[in-house]
Amino acid sequence: xxxxxxxxxxxxxxxxxxxxxxxxxxxxxxxxxxxxxxxxxxxxxxxxxxxxxxxxxxxxxxxxxxxxxxxxxxxxxxxxxxxxxxxxxxxxxxxxxxxxxxxxxxxxxxxxxxxxxxxxxxxxxx
Numbered sequence: 001x002x003x004x005x006x007x008x009x010x011x012x013x014x015x016x017x018x019x020x021x022x023x024x025x026x027x028x029x030x031x032x033x034x035x036x037x038x039x040x041x042x043x044x045x046x047x048x049x050x051x052x053x054x055x056x057x058x059x060x061x062x063x064x065x066x067x068x069x070x071x072x073x074x075x076x077x078x079x080x081x082x083x084x085x086x087x088x089x090x091x092x093x094x095x096x097x098x099x100x101x102x103x104x105x106x107x108x109x110x111x112x113x114x115x116x117x118x119x120x121x122x123x124x125x126x
Contacts, residue, residue, distance in 0.1 A: 048104045056096035 044108060048101055048108075051104065052097050052100035055100055056093050
């Protein structure tokens with residue numbers, strides 16, 4: 001996907017949209033925005049993968065089978081009840097990874113909305 005986008009970006013950028021060699025600033029700006037969005041998405045995916053893998057996969061083996069149990073929840077890393085007083089749930093790595101990624105995306109979206117809202121308020125006050 002990235003390769004085709006880069007080759008498309010390069011050919012569109014270099015041709016200037018076929019306008020006799022002139023560069024279209026609007027087109028260039030849109031292409032830069034797309035490239036930034038792709039880079040941000042790749043970084044988000046990489047961070048989420050790294051964090052969830054470290055959390056859910058203790059010692060990687062040959063397969064993620066149902067017999068491999070992984071502790072989820074809790075902050076201190078110690079076994080026992082969570083902060084709510086309930087015992088920590090155990091789940092297979094696939095479920096742990098899925099739940100971790102869901103929570104990571106939820107958190108990302110919450111922070112992103114708050115950040116965008118703050119930017120809009122600050123721009124309005126300028």
